[in-house]
Amino acid sequence: MPVGLPLLVAATLVAAAPICRRHVADLTAILAALAVTVTCIWLMRCSTEHTIVYWFSHWPPRGPQAIGISFVIDPLGAGLAAFCGCLVTVALVYAWGYFDAVRTYFHALMLIFLAAMAGFCLTGDLFNLFVFFELMSVVAYALTGYKVEEKQALAGAMNFAVTNSIGGFSVLIGIALLYGRTGALNMAQVGQSLSAHPADGLVVVALTLLVAGFFVKAAVVPFHFWLSDAHAVAPTPVCVLFSGVMIELGLYGVFRVYWTLFRSVPGLDGHRLQLVFIVLGALTAVLGAVMCFSQRHIKRLLAFSSISHVGMMVLGLGCLTSRGIAGTALYLLGHGCVKGALFLCAGLLLHRLGSVDQVELFGRARKFVILGCAFTVSGLGLAGFPPYGTYLGKQMIEEAGAAVGQHWLTWVLLFASVLTGGAVLRAGGMVFLGLGSTPRHDTGSPTSIQEEPETRKGRRYIPVVMLSAAVLLSLAPLISALSPDALTRAIEKGAERFANQPAYQRAVMKGEVAPPARFEATARPTAKGVLFGFVAAAGAVAVALLSLYAERLPAPGRRACSTLFRPVLQGLRRVHSGHIGDLIVWLVMGVVAIGVGCVVAASVLP
């Protein structure tokens, strides 16, 4: 139902395109997205007691063989699907006043995107996972290149499409290998038969390919190059979805597959695999933060901050404990809302002033008080300012890291939040307040590009609908402040279910209704977490001010900084060439690196 409905509405909209009024299409699409959200929330509530398994055409497993195709609904998957629905709804509301040239195709594509994401979250079948993954990807390519009259959008969509297709093939090959080994596609059954033997070469290769393929979608270093290109050029409502949920769904894919298939394979349950994920996550978080800080094109800046935050989520999930999963899930909610709000604000700037370059926009947005407030508040939220949900998630990730003996995760998280939050606040300070010294207009600057405004008329004012969508998203994470205890408890219960492979298998294969988990959720906000949130936010403000007023610093200090950091930044810039060939070389190297990591982790080599 949450998958079929949007597909049906999308098909109807395309069929009715010639006779359909614009606002009718808007309204239908929004209602459909809302319906999906409500259904998913309902599913989430129903599945808190026990995992729901739905067999299509009533083909339950006979004996040890699962022949039918199933949806397996647990609270975390359904919750993620509901969150997708929420963001799609907001994006559609925002698109109401957005493109003038928008046609019903846009709505249809958005709804198909939603259907694919919901299916991806709910499916219990490996091949269906791949099909929804590809459907999501193809629609995303089309949405990225939606503004066909724009040069950069096309090239960005091209990079996106080629890289992600190869990621998709990698996933498919991994699935094919597993099918060859186990003769099954149902995730529970595959997991059962894999756990009978210790990990050998084939299983490790399959794991590598699956992880790498999903990580391409999640934009983990070194697969992240497509993201900055695609996000910077895609239409704003689409960016909200990409950053808010799509890349995180890549992570969901990796860890769903890990927890249902590989968890109990002897050799792959150890701490060494943990280390592979944590190293990747830390690299992503740091590199994303540094690149984010060196941007001046606001959308691109936000794209790099998404990369950094995905790295933080990988850190949480990579601990391979249910506490880590819970922290990441919470962080995902907070980050998705905040990042969505920031993208919407950037889109409004583009709408109103025709640019998203922070240098070009210097001080030109002083009039837009509400927009500026939403932007700044979201920037603080990004850094983890305490009433926001983000700090809770971070605190739980830190606890998970400490529980597995990786205390240094705290510093990586702090570094990434300070730099990304600082970059956003710096942009806000320049654009909305005109803080800092007037920048020189160096036209040949590397990141300056021309982006065509997405709207043709009505640029005199900011439509209320669009502004309210942005404000709503920026305030949504505050809901978590109402009852942080209840929220963390619910999420941790969901995470425990997500990580409980035996219960999953019993529910799917035997139709057994698992007894209510005797599980005590122990996570709650602590003073330390709150303190760290404040420290990160203060650090972000300090970094922003420091870089705004860098010119007033004493000259020797400035020179020392520039000699220290310039070569690094230039090196990084050169690496981000945006040439497809380079992207693929990095991708192959990343797959090889993950493969080596997995081989070492499984100690297949003597």
Added chain:
Amino acid sequence: MTYLPYCIAAWLFVVGLYGIVTSRHFVHLIICLSVVQSSTYLLLLSIGFRSLPAQAPIFSDVPPGSPAVDPIVHALTLTDIVVGATVTALLLALTLNIKRKRGSVDPAVLSPFPE
């Protein structure tokens, strides 16, 4: 059980990737992507292949229970081909537009954010 199809699949994958990396023309690049994808068709089909007397899984003229190839992988391959066709069509459409807007189809000169 022969390893030949698996070797060919791996070779197709690698050679396709090499083509993408060194490509100077978008159409060439898209064809290389299809080459990479065809390796997945081959892999899937060879996984479903049994020893030689096996035939298509249609039991109207042969007794049920006689050896047959695995029909599931055929279904998977078909789905895969559909996905491939979609992606190729979309990419070719993008290429057409790129040519129209920028007058070039060389990936080397067309990075979205030259840095």
